Amino acid sequence: MCLTFEYSVHITTHDCIQMDKSIQVEDLKKRIALFDDQQAYRELFMVFYTSLQQFAFSILRSKQLAEEAVSDVFIKIWEKRSSLDTIDNLKFYLFASTRNTSLNYLKKQEGLRKINADDYWVELHSIYFDPEQLMLTAEMISRVMEAINSLPPRCKLIFKLVKEEGLKYREVSELLDLSIKTVENQMTLALKKLGSAIGFDIYKSVSSTIRSPR
Amino acid sequence: MTAEKIWYLLGKKLSEDANPEELQELEQLMRLHPDIQYSIQNITDLWRLEKPIDQPELESALQRHISRMKEKGYPVQLEEAGNGAGAGTQSSGRKNKRRQLVFVLACSLVLLIGTTIYFTRSHNSNFVAQQSFKGTDPRADMNEVSTRMGSRSKIVLPDKSVVWLNAGSKLLYEKTFGNTIREVELSGEGYFDVVKDPERPFIIHTEKLNIKVLGTAFNVKSYPNDETTETSLIRGMIEVTMKDRPDEKIILRPNEKLTVRNDGGKSEAVPEVNRKEPLVAIGRITFEPHDGVIVETAWMDNQLFIRADKSFAELALDLERKYGMNFRFDNEKVKQFKFGGAGGSFKKESIQQALHALQLANYFRYHIEDDTVIIDK
Numbered sequence: 001m002c003l004t005f006e007y008s009v010h011i012t013t014h015d016c017i018q019m020d021k022s023i024q025v026e027d028l029k030k031r032i033a034l035f036d037d038q039q040a041y042r043e044l045f046m047v048f049y050t051s052l053q054q055f056a057f058s059i060l061r062s063k064q065l066a067e068e069a070v071s072d073v074f075i076k077i078w079e080k081r082s083s084l085d086t087i088d089n090l091k092f093y094l095f096a097s098t099r100n101t102s103l104n105y106l107k108k109q110e111g112l113r114k115i116n117a118d119d120y121w122v123e124l125h126s127i128y129f130d131p132e133q134l135m136l137t138a139e140m141i142s143r144v145m146e147a148i149n150s151l152p153p154r155c156k157l158i159f160k161l162v163k164e165e166g167l168k169y170r171e172v173s174e175l176l177d178l179s180i181k182t183v184e185n186q187m188t189l190a191l192k193k194l195g196s197a198i199g200f201d202i203y204k205s206v207s208s209t210i211r212s213p214r
Numbered sequence: 215m216t217a218e219k220i221w222y223l224l225g226k227k228l229s230e231d232a233n234p235e236e237l238q239e240l241e242q243l244m245r246l247h248p249d250i251q252y253s254i255q256n257i258t259d260l261w262r263l264e265k266p267i268d269q270p271e272l273e274s275a276l277q278r279h280i281s282r283m284k285e286k287g288y289p290v291q292l293e294e295a296g297n298g299a300g301a302g303t304q305s306s307g308r309k310n311k312r313r314q315l316v317f318v319l320a321c322s323l324v325l326l327i328g329t330t331i332y333f334t335r336s337h338n339s340n341f342v343a344q345q346s347f348k349g350t351d352p353r354a355d356m357n358e359v360s361t362r363m364g365s366r367s368k369i370v371l372p373d374k375s376v377v378w379l380n381a382g383s384k385l386l387y388e389k390t391f392g393n394t395i396r397e398v399e400l401s402g403e404g405y406f407d408v409v410k411d412p413e414r415p416f417i418i419h420t421e422k423l424n425i426k427v428l429g430t431a432f433n434v435k436s437y438p439n440d441e442t443t444e445t446s447l448i449r450g451m452i453e454v455t456m457k458d459r460p461d462e463k464i465i466l467r468p469n470e471k472l473t474v475r476n477d478g479g480k481s482e483a484v485p486e487v488n489r490k491e492p493l494v495a496i497g498r499i500t501f502e503p504h505d506g507v508i509v510e511t512a513w514m515d516n517q518l519f520i521r522a523d524k525s526f527a528e529l530a531l532d533l534e535r536k537y538g539m540n541f542r543f544d545n546e547k548v549k550q551f552k553f554g555g556a557g558g559s560f561k562k563e564s565i566q567q568a569l570h571a572l573q574l575a576n577y578f579r580y581h582i583e584d585d586t587v588i589i590d591k
Contacts, residue, residue, distance in 0.1 A: 038290060045276050050267055053275070071279045078288060144260075162229045164265050169231045187225035188218065194260075195221060195253040 021047070025090055032077075033084040041081075045074055048091070051165050052098045058157060059102040069105055073097045092171050099175060147197035151190055158183055159190040219243060220250060228261050245467065255449055357391070360384040361402075364538025366516070371396075375416065378405040380513050381535035382437065403435040405511055408450075422474055424460075426453040432466075433511050440531060446471040446499050446510040456494070469499045471510065512559065520558040526551040526578075530587075537565045539582075544590040548578045 025047065031040035049070060056066035073094060077084065087093045148156065154176075161167045161175070162183075169187070173180045223240035226232035232240070244251060283290050361367045361379045369377045369385060373392045379385055383402020391397070396416040408416045408427045416427040420436035422443045430450020436443040445454060447466040454464045454472055466472055473495045500509040500521075509519045518536050520529065527549040530541035543549045553575045560568045569580055569587070579591035 041290075042276060042280075045279060046272060049272060049275055049279075050265075067275065067278070068282075071282050074279060075283055075286065075288070078283070078290070162225070163261060167229075169226070169229055184222060184225070187229070188222040191221040191225050191257060192218070194257055195250060198253045198256045 022091075029084050029087070029090050032081050036081065041074075041078060044077070048094050052094060055095060055161075055165075056098050056102045059099070060105060065105055066102070069101045070098060072101050089171075092167070092175075095165070095167070095171070095175055143197045144194060147193045148190075151193060155186040155190050158186045162187060217247060217250065220247060220254075224254060224257070228258070241469065245469075251451065251467070258449075355389050356386050357389055358384065358386050362538065363535055366513070371398075373409050373411065373414070373416075375406065375408045377407075378514050380404065380435075381538070400434055400436060402437050403433070403513065405431070405433045405514055407431045422457055422476060424455045424457065426455075435510070437531065437535075441476055441528065443474045443476055444471060444510065446508075448499075448508070448511065464494075464496070466496070471497050471499050473497060515561070517559050517561040520553050520560075520572075522552065522554055524552070525549060526553070526572075526589075529553070533565070533568065533587075536560070537568075538585070539565055540586040542586055542588045544588060545578075548589050548591070551576045551578065 025044070028040045028044045028047070031037035032044065052070045052073065053063075053066050056069040057063060060066050060069065076097065077094075084090070148159070151159065157176070158172055158178075161172050162169070167175070169180055169183045172178070173183045176183075220240065220243050223232065223236050223243065226236055227240055244254065280290055359367065359369050359379065361381055361383050363382050365381055367379045369379060371377065371387065371391060373396055375396070377385060377398075380403035383400070383404060385404060386399040387397065392414065394414065396411070396414050397419065398417075399419045401421065406416075406418065406427070408430055418425040418427070418434060420434060420443060421438065422436065423445065425432075425434065425445060427450070430452055431448040432450070432452060433446040433448070434444070435446075445452070445466065447468055447470055449468050451468075452466050454466060455462065456474060464472060475493050500519075501507070507515075507517070509521065512519055513536075516536070518532055527543065530543070533539065534541055553572055558571070558575075560571070563571070565582075565587070572578075578589055580587055580589045582588070
């Protein structure tokens with residue numbers, strides 16, 4: 001139960017993962033660009049495939065097409081690997097390419113049609129809750145899920161891109177062709193709904209252990 | 215209206231889009247709306263969760279992608295080097311197993327190295343934490359974890375709550391910890407990150423205080439030879455009672471610090487007005503102005519901040535813990551020296567470098583004999 005440690009910094013797992021990830025991606029990018037490193041290419045695929053496939057799915061609504069679109073994006077990455085180093089923000093580049101490729105697929109299928117952010121369809125079960133880690137009751141989780149489910153599609157998509165894919169507001173606004181203001185408003189709405197879904201239960205679940213401050 | 219602003223600012227904070235002014239404003243608003251605190255904490259926890267990855271599906275997607283590339287004529291190897299062709303679910307299953315094996319081996323190796331370091335250290339230095347099970351003691355049902363001077367330790371309790379123990383500290387808990395109630399005894403300094411469990415409250419007993427916790431992170435500094443006991447709340451909510459006034463409950467909110475004078479009971483005769491510090495005070499956690507490091511928990515990173523309000527005598531206690539040295543003052547005046555608080559701190563500095571830096575701020579003379587720093591002028 002006891003571990004010795006001499007040098008420790010208190011960093012949350014999230015920070016660690018986020019930090020590791022961007023360093024890892026930078027490293028992979030260099031290995032692919034400079035050494036045609038196929039192992040690095042595979043790793044890059046593993047890092048982004050799930051996120052990109054889900055994003056493509058929100059546009060194409062077909063698992064198979066979404067997979068093909070992402071595969072096309074990665075083929076392009078391999079083709080232009082020697083200039084990969086010039087891409088500053090590879091993650092955003094991958095999302096933007098996935099959007100473009102998916103919209104092209106859609107055009108071929110349905111003829112010329114502009115898709116707007118309201119048409120994106122987000123798969124919800126990918127927004128993940130671990131009740132044990134969160135200490136939320138089953139009842140509260142179903143309420144949280146309900147709150148997220150009841151968000152308008154565009155709001156849901158923005159929430160997912162920010163929360164799960166770690167995109168910045170500015171990146172989301174570029175990706176979905178929305179103003180920053182809209183992204184801010186939609187995030188505010190999503191958090192407010194989530195907050196009231198969780199907050200509803202507070203005194204019920206807390207009163208047994210802690211006396212109310214008032 | 216302000217509640218709306220909280221969600222707006224929280225979103226920016228979580229997506230790391232917020233600037234320092236916005237973070238500060240959020241903090242202020244949260245203090246005005248403690249009722250939203252719980253929701254915000256849960257959303258923040260929720261935010262930290264990574265989404266699950268379907269590893270087998272991911273690997274087969276990679277194989278499909280590589281096959282597709284091959285079909286299109288790109289010279290990419292189908293399998294990793296040495297694995298040959300013939301990618302199928304079976305082989306990827308085998309690969310998974312192999313990976314698991316490698317992982318297990320790697321873990322054992324880490325464990326082995328860790329244990330080796332542990333034992334090597336415990337033989338030749340005092341940089342070690344000890345967990346002893348006192349067999350002869352009347353408290354045989356207690357686990358005790360203690361750290362020597364100059365060392366720190368991390369303990370994971372049976373309920374997965376984590377305690378970082380600073381130097382010269384002791385944590386006691388029953389072997390049946392967590393069966394019904396979660397109780398620990400602390401002497402010294404610890405940072406607690408407590409797993410939420412409304413059914414089983416977490417209670418920390420110190421010499422002066424009892425601290426009752428929901429699910430939260432905070433620092434307790436309660437060394438027997440210090441002048442004060444400090445409780446600093448980082449997030450969540452805690453309820454503190456003083457042992458000699460069990461009916462008065464103090465609720466701490468994030469970023470608040472409770473300071474209780476340790477001589478409170480004994481010097482009751484001294485009139486309140488004559489005291490330089492109040493018996494009990496709720497203040498704010500101190501953020502280091504340059505990079506926002508929390509001064510109260512910097513010890514976890516082996517960093518010691520020079521605080522403007524602390525005398526050399528008080529600082530010496532912290533230095534003793536950090537460096538595992540003793541301090542002896544042969545001059546009463548120097549004991550009361552203060553060194554300003556311009557965010558100065560020691561981390562990797564040697565004891566000589568640290569003392570030299572202090573001399574520059576306020577000169578004193580010292581020499582070192584064995585493990586004792588003697589200050590004579």
